[in-house]
Amino acid sequence: MKSKAVEIVNFTKKFGDFTAVDNLNLEIYENEVFGLLGPNGSGKTTTLLTIATVYKPTSGDIYVFGHSVTREDYVVRKLVGIAFQEPKAMWIDKPYDLLTWHARIVGYSMSDAKKIVREVMELLGLWEHRNKQFYQLSGGTRKKVELAKVLIQKPRVAILDEPTAQVDVLSKHALWDVIKKLRDEGTTVIIATNDMFEAERVCEKIAIIYKGKLRAMGTISELKDSIPRGDVIEIQYEGSRIPEKLFASLEEYGRIETQSSTLRIYVEKGEEKVLDVIDLFRKNNVKILRIMVKEPTLDDVFTYITGAKLREES
Amino acid sequence: MEVKEWIRGAVLVAQRDLSRFWRNIYWLAGQVAMNIADLVIFAVIFRGLVNPAFIPDYIRFITPGILCLAIFISAFSIGREVGIELRREVTQYLVSLPVTRGALVAGRIMGGVLRGFLYQAGFVILAVVLMSMPSVDKWILILTSSFLLALTMSSLSITLSTLTRDFNLQAAIRSLVYFIFFFVSNVFYPEKALAMRLGSAAPIAYYSPMSMAVNLYRFGFNYTTSVDVLFNLAGLIAWATLSLLFAYKVYIRNLTR
Incomplete structure (x- = not known):
């Protein structure tokens, strides 16, 4: 049985009159990649910064491996490493100096610090940028420097706030592999993102946060299954119309949308219904050109749960 | 928590601030040069203010003042960075x-102290050349004064920088502190001139950390013997403790x- 890496209990954070996070309760288990999904301003970053002891809860508490962020903040900081959404460096800083100092402050000796910094910089393709000043780096490279801090630290809980924002597509895939490797080496990873593809690609469990409140939590398949009739059977058929009798039979499975010679049926557990649908087409002598079963996307889940479109909100 | 861990953390933070300091060294040199230029203008043009009857040798008089200036500019730079980092x-x-x-x-406060200490070192050598070589006990007094003044300035600059995130306000506060500390002190002018200009308010200047430090430097570098060492040292300790x-x-x- 996995132990709780992070336990968020009745956590509320207010900035003046504004409530950024409202009575959040979450449990994140050891060695999982946990995603916080929500649009900008939903309270993801506030939650992550409080886990990292940057903010203090207004009420409630957060425990990291049983240690309270309010009463044992120093112990928590020894367990947590964070890659910020906006890279935190002065413009004249150089990545190598920055990371070497970071390695020293998280506990490495000077010789070990130099070794691990080189190793991580090479892994992330940062070595050639080591002596550039921060303002000379692209947005994606700056984000990699942030991630490098966590990889150097190898904390028990790694917090990554939008780790691949501004990173090119090729590098994104490489970084996702790096994140999974970090998990495999024993780190619990918490990722805040509004990139649904990223969430699907790396997260094992997801919490959807919207307007400071937890709206849903579960594995990706659990969340997708939570949408009634969320699967779509998409059929492209020969001809421009289908017989009324066939249409009426298909309607029994779920809501139908048609567009030229393509038909979409919204069903539950589409993989179980698809054979019946094929059979109906065959019996009505309508030739199927192409058929596929599509799962709902996380965007669909988000829309269903919050009534808002994640992309539009972000 | 182990004391060793605490010290290691503080030392590394101070080390970070010190390493950044060298990147701004030319900017600081410019600051000192501008301030010294101001002093020379004062000395040459405002002859009435710096009366030769009060100060026959202005260069020797002002050299300990430059030591204070070096500490102020370098130790105060930590506040500038703390302000930028907050913003x-x-x-x-x-x-x-x-x-x-x-x-x-x-660590941050010590970073400011080290900046002040190191930056002042070159000016201390200049003071030895222009004034005289202090005895061992006076060296201890000079170094103690520098430490206390740097601690005061570093702490004050951090306090002022964290009071507001508005850069313009921070710059204005820094200038105001500079004005109060240097112009209402006997760094640039002797006590007689201060008494003449400020009248009954002149004693306020004696409680400025700059006045206290400059008095101890003047005593240390044998410019004068008529300094109440205990009063000035105790005053500097009080300033440093409260600021810290x-x-x-x-x-x-x-x-x-």
Whole structure:
């Protein structure tokens, strides 16, 4: 049985009159990649910064491996490493100096610090940028420097706030592999993102946060299954119309949308219904050109749960 | 928590601030040059203010003042960086590190002290050349005065920088502090001139940390023997202690929201 890496209990954070996070309760288990999904301003970053002891809860508490962020903040900081959404460096800083100092402050000796910094910089393709000043780096490279801090630290809980924002597509895939490797080496990873593809690609469990409140939590398949009739059977058929009798039979499975010679049926557990649908087409002598079963996307889940479109909100 | 861990954290934070300091060395040289130019203009043009009857040798008189100036400019630079870091939220990174808040604040203050100490070193050599070589006990007094003044300036600059995130306000406050500390002190003019200009308000200047430090430097470099060492040293200790406590409290309060 996995132990709780992070336990968020009745956590509320207010900035003046504004409530950024409202009575959040979450449990994140050891060695999982946990995603916080929500649009900008939903309270993801506030939650992550409080886990990292940057903010203090207004009420409630957060425990990291049983240690309270309010009463044992120093112990928590020894367990947590964070890659910020906006890279935190002065413009004249150089990545190598920055990371070497970071390695020293998280506990490495000077010789070990130099070794691990080189190793991580090479892994992330940062070595050639080591002596550039921060303002000379692209947005994606700056984000990699942030991630490098966590990889150097190898904390028990790694917090990554939008780790691949501004990173090119090729590098994104490489970084996702790096994140999974970090998990495999024993780190619990918490990722805040509004990139649904990223969430699907790396997260094992997801919490959807919207307007400071937890709206849903579960594995990706659990969340997708939570949408009634969320699967779509998409059929492209020969001809421009289908017989009324066939249409009426298909309607029994779920809501139908048609567009030229393509038909979409919204069903539950589409993989179980698809054979019946094929059979109906065959019996009505309508030739199927192409058929596929599509799962709902996380965007669909988000829309269903919050009534808002994640992309539009972000 | 182990004391060793606390000290390690503070030392590394101070080391970070010191390494950044060298990158601004030319900017600081410019600051000192501009201030010295101002002093020379004062000395040459405002002859009535710096009366040759009061100060026959202005260069020797002002040299300990330049030591104070070097400390002020270099130790105060830590506040400028703390201010920039607060505005750009780099502070969030610092407070997320496995270091206690106390060690972080202590490290930053010590970073400012070291900046002041190191930057002043070249001017101390200049003072030896222009004035005289102090005895061993006077060296101890000079170094103690420098440490206390640097501690006061570093702490004050951190306090002032964390009071507001508005850069313009920070710059204005810094200028105001400079004005109060240097112009209402006997760094640039002798006590007789101060008494003449400020009248009954002149004693205020004697309580300025700059006046206290410059008196001790003048005594240390054998410019004068008529200095109340105990009063000035105790005053500097009081300034340093109060500034340190205030900075600690204000910075810690502003570190975590």
